[in-house]
Amino acid sequence: MHALTDMDMEERLRRSGLRPTRQRIALAELIFAKGDRHLTVEELHEEAVTAGVPVSLATVYNTLHQFTDAGMIRVLAVESNRTYFDTNTSDHHHFFVEGSNEVLDLPHGDLTIANLPTPPEGMEIAHVDVIVRLRRKAH
Amino acid sequence: MHALTDMDMEERLRRSGLRPTRQRIALAELIFAKGDRHLTVEELHEEAVTAGVPVSLATVYNTLHQFTDAGMIRVLAVESNRTYFDTNTSDHHHFFVEGSNEVLDLPHGDLTIANLPTPPEGMEIAHVDVIVRLRRKAH
DNA sequence: CTGTGTGCAAACTCTTTGCATAAGT
DNA sequence: ACTTATGCAAAGAGTTTGCACACAG
Numbered sequence: 001m002h003a004l005t006d007m008d009m010e011e012r013l014r015r016s017g018l019r020p021t022r023q024r025i026a027l028a029e030l031i032f033a034k035g036d037r038h039l040t041v042e043e044l045h046e047e048a049v050t051a052g053v054p055v056s057l058a059t060v061y062n063t064l065h066q067f068t069d070a071g072m073i074r075v076l077a078v079e080s081n082r083t084y085f086d087t088n089t090s091d092h093h094h095f096f097v098e099g100s101n102e103v104l105d106l107p108h109g110d111l112t113i114a115n116l117p118t119p120p121e122g123m124e125i126a127h128v129d130v131i132v133r134l135r136r137k138a139h
Numbered sequence: 140m141h142a143l144t145d146m147d148m149e150e151r152l153r154r155s156g157l158r159p160t161r162q163r164i165a166l167a168e169l170i171f172a173k174g175d176r177h178l179t180v181e182e183l184h185e186e187a188v189t190a191g192v193p194v195s196l197a198t199v200y201n202t203l204h205q206f207t208d209a210g211m212i213r214v215l216a217v218e219s220n221r222t223y224f225d226t227n228t229s230d231h232h233h234f235f236v237e238g239s240n241e242v243l244d245l246p247h248g249d250l251t252i253a254n255l256p257t258p259p260e261g262m263e264i265a266h267v268d269v270i271v272r273l274r275r276k277a278h
Numbered sequence: 279c280t281g282t283g284t285g286c287a288a289a290c291t292c293t294t295t296g297c298a299t300a301a302g303t
Numbered sequence: 304a305c306t307t308a309t310g311c312a313a314a315g316a317g318t319t320t321g322c323a324c325a326c327a328g
Contacts, residue, residue, distance in 0.1 A: 019326095080220070082316095113250060113251070114250070114252075116250060117245050117249045122275060129269070131267070131270075133265040134262040158302060158308070160302070195311070202308095
């Protein structure tokens with residue numbers, strides 16, 4: 001079963017134009033194993049090390065950027081000073097929990113945006129990000 | 140006229156619970172002089188120095204955070220790795236121009252969000268940020 | 279074999295902090 | 304005078320880069 005997953009991941013990486021190296025395969029499996037995820041470089045690095053894949057922090061950075069360039073994941077700008085990567089590249093939006101700095105997918109379908117302004121001349125909309133910032137309710 | 144502006148700014152700072160020091164007055168005037176602005180610490184520092192107010196970078200950081208805590212300005216999370224401050228604290232949204240890293244106010248009133256999801260138990264919505272990312276149109 | 283990827287450590291950028299000096303009240 | 308702010312320089316986080324070694328094709 002593990003071999004099969006590796007093969008799938010190899011294929012996926014290859015289709016994205018990336019050589020399926022040990023580290024890339026391992027990171028991709030960690031990233032895509034559990035559905036949509038929002039993670040920081042630090043988190044993924046720790047996961048990898050814990051999972052027995054002693055990849056370096058620099059490689060995690062490089063790999064995540066390569067995945068991003070390949071369109072496999074997306075960068076989330078929810079907070080200055082910390083880069084979050086989103087394993088779901090489709091159109092959806094996010095909750096951001098202040099304090100715990102958690103990112104959650106918004107239940108999709110619910111939210112709709114009406115009357116998006118026309119972009120300035122010569123510009124087009126690349127993406128619309130909606131971030132719903134949450135705080136713990138005063139009891 | 141300049142003296143008057145200074146007085147106004149002093150009053151405003153005082154009402155926000157901040158001592159109206161030379162630097163704070165000067166920075167506040169730069170910030171609020173031209174209506175809504177979106178600026179980085181680096182930009183404001185440069186403006187201040189150019190305007191003959193030799194304030195230190197650390198003080199610009201401190202001051203902007205104090206203004207933020209006082210509710211005079213807001214932090215914008217449009218891009219990881221660079222903090223933008225918004226001099227308009229009212230409810231409005233933004234264009235972000237990829238490449239030039241410019242932030243523009245969305246013409247307001249146009250955009251409406253429908254069916255905001257209910258926050259998870261014990262949470263409430265602090266703020267909703269919409270960022271419309273623009274790219275230069277292929278000609 | 280040849281070229282690309284990886285690891286390490288050093289460099290870099292943005293931001294925060296500690297402490298002595300200066301300014302505000 | 305007493306208290307708070309500022310400036311500087313140093314430290315800190317997160318991220319990127321250069322180069323020797325390792326691995327994939």
